[in-house]
Amino acid sequence: MQETRLSTARIRAARQVIDPVFLDTPLYRCEALEPALGCTVSIKLETANPVRSFKGRGTEVVASRLAEHGPRAVVCASAGNLGQALAWSGRGRGLDVTVVASRFATEAKLDRIRALGAKLELVDGDHEMARERAAAIARDDGIRLVEDSLDIETCEGAATIGLELVDSVPSFDTVLIALGGGALATGVGHVVKALAPEVEVICVQPEGAPAMTRSWHGRRVVTTDSTDTIADGVAGRCPIPAVLDDLLVVADDAVLVQEASIIAGMRLLHDHAGLVVEPSAALGIAALLEDRDRFAGRHVVTIVCGSNVDMGAYHRWVGR
Amino acid sequence: MQETRLSTARIRAARQVIDPVFLDTPLYRCEALEPALGCTVSIKLETANPVRSFKGRGTEVVASRLAEHGPRAVVCASAGNLGQALAWSGRGRGLDVTVVASRFATEAKLDRIRALGAKLELVDGDHEMARERAAAIARDDGIRLVEDSLDIETCEGAATIGLELVDSVPSFDTVLIALGGGALATGVGHVVKALAPEVEVICVQPEGAPAMTRSWHGRRVVTTDSTDTIADGVAGRCPIPAVLDDLLVVADDAVLVQEASIIAGMRLLHDHAGLVVEPSAALGIAALLEDRDRFAGRHVVTIVCGSNVDMGAYHRWVGR
Numbered sequence: 001m002q003e004t005r006l007s008t009a010r011i012r013a014a015r016q017v018i019d020p021v022f023l024d025t026p027l028y029r030c031e032a033l034e035p036a037l038g039c040t041v042s043i044k045l046e047t048a049n050p051v052r053s054f055k056g057r058g059t060e061v062v063a064s065r066l067a068e069h070g071p072r073a074v075v076c077a078s079a080g081n082l083g084q085a086l087a088w089s090g091r092g093r094g095l096d097v098t099v100v101a102s103r104f105a106t107e108a109k110l111d112r113i114r115a116l117g118a119k120l121e122l123v124d125g126d127h128e129m130a131r132e133r134a135a136a137i138a139r140d141d142g143i144r145l146v147e148d149s150l151d152i153e154t155c156e157g158a159a160t161i162g163l164e165l166v167d168s169v170p171s172f173d174t175v176l177i178a179l180g181g182g183a184l185a186t187g188v189g190h191v192v193k194a195l196a197p198e199v200e201v202i203c204v205q206p207e208g209a210p211a212m213t214r215s216w217h218g219r220r221v222v223t224t225d226s227t228d229t230i231a232d233g234v235a236g237r238c239p240i241p242a243v244l245d246d247l248l249v250v251a252d253d254a255v256l257v258q259e260a261s262i263i264a265g266m267r268l269l270h271d272h273a274g275l276v277v278e279p280s281a282a283l284g285i286a287a288l289l290e291d292r293d294r295f296a297g298r299h300v301v302t303i304v305c306g307s308n309v310d311m312g313a314y315h316r317w318v319g320r
Numbered sequence: 321m322q323e324t325r326l327s328t329a330r331i332r333a334a335r336q337v338i339d340p341v342f343l344d345t346p347l348y349r350c351e352a353l354e355p356a357l358g359c360t361v362s363i364k365l366e367t368a369n370p371v372r373s374f375k376g377r378g379t380e381v382v383a384s385r386l387a388e389h390g391p392r393a394v395v396c397a398s399a400g401n402l403g404q405a406l407a408w409s410g411r412g413r414g415l416d417v418t419v420v421a422s423r424f425a426t427e428a429k430l431d432r433i434r435a436l437g438a439k440l441e442l443v444d445g446d447h448e449m450a451r452e453r454a455a456a457i458a459r460d461d462g463i464r465l466v467e468d469s470l471d472i473e474t475c476e477g478a479a480t481i482g483l484e485l486v487d488s489v490p491s492f493d494t495v496l497i498a499l500g501g502g503a504l505a506t507g508v509g510h511v512v513k514a515l516a517p518e519v520e521v522i523c524v525q526p527e528g529a530p531a532m533t534r535s536w537h538g539r540r541v542v543t544t545d546s547t548d549t550i551a552d553g554v555a556g557r558c559p560i561p562a563v564l565d566d567l568l569v570v571a572d573d574a575v576l577v578q579e580a581s582i583i584a585g586m587r588l589l590h591d592h593a594g595l596v597v598e599p600s601a602a603l604g605i606a607a608l609l610e611d612r613d614r615f616a617g618r619h620v621v622t623i624v625c626g627s628n629v630d631m632g633a634y635h636r637w638v639g640r
Binding site for chain 1: 341344345346347348349350351352363365367368369370372432435436590591594595596597627629631635640
């Protein structure tokens, strides 16, 4: 494999500093989903932890290193899950955490960030504006900026999921990964391609937020002017060049899915797996629904990456 | 501690024969639930596995021993979860599994039992009639009868949850356990009382199926003529004397909860924990709702023990 910014040794080291509550998450076959999807489906469940998303793996790495020898204050931009996880990891280590988010972010996520004791600043724009504002705060206040997917700790944390996947028995053919900023996809992808290269790594993004997918296909950064998706967790417009470079090494494909498929995926996970998930976590199931022929007869793992969702919106979308 | 039928050494040995997919399940604090409940709440999640309940732990012990040196055919009565788990464990080992259930059992459970390749026989009565019929099949056909809660393997399997609880950091004050036949309560209770006797063991049963709770309070077997609860997984009428004896040793209390509280508990777990659960799995939350003063300020673990539920019924009950 070509090099990426990640190293498998550093990812193994990251495992040592992550609170065990985020590690060794369930990985199990969900046969009740299979008649609707036409393939063998296993779920890697990243929602049964105190912040209900995989982001705690990365923020544990960030916060543990800061607690050792860094500034005691940290700021990040977040659609909500990174902020919640950073607030949790920072609280346990006495760090001063500021989260910048769009005022249009999911209310349930913002509520949890506040409840965890972080300072929350809302910007009157989208996630890219929140990123700019967080960078300005870091610059002005001289505190540590955590940039999701760019900061290697966020990728290393996510990559520990990959270690758990490749250690699993029985093995699988394909892993479907929600694609947003790219920490999850490049992290898991790096480990899979390093240790189980025969497994296919497929990234999934909404058609309404296709910047990284288009960038991957074009092999150069493509930005978009806006996003239009319910999958708030992956709704970026401006891919980070270094992350794209890594994604070009580790991903076998990147596909776009429709909103209706995301909702159908959420509904399937509710009714047949007993899981209330946020839209980003249903991207893998959406990809299976949209291309049954491609996956027929294969064993596919989908990472259920988050379950922070406003109940009112969930009910409107899913009817549950 | 007085002796029970269980031994901690045998429970540790049981761990070795259980498929890891059922072990080391998530245990995590769920702060979003806490404002409604007035105490610190951690969830022990037993639903993120191929059969969506804790019963796989016990059936793995049963099936592994049968596969070594027993008959190749086995029958059990089940409200659905034991049957599904036995079907799963038996399929992996080439055992011939028959499940007897009430024709009023939860359809989703019966569907999964069939899908897993077990022979399903329905009786025109309740769970106690299914128990009688299963015993008759075992006698007539000379095959192994698995009696939930009476057969020590079912208790030992459930008890492995207890090992995982007492190994946890930080520790907790109370564990709330759904009480049906008693395998879960006596199994987990045995380990907790043996290894962390300061932790309070509280069993929770529906008011509509109070036989074992009444028996515990009366210190002798009390049966009831009927049951009236949506919590199908714990709706027995005829406690097993040997199981009651163990429960008298390990339980600090047994409480009854109302149907409305069970439904409120299911709703809280849906909206604040992202979990679709069956009624039995919400008994612990129901107990917290019914007696906030008792648990105020304490750290309570509740075992979310199953999530097999008919979606139509779920929607009618919970409105989700």
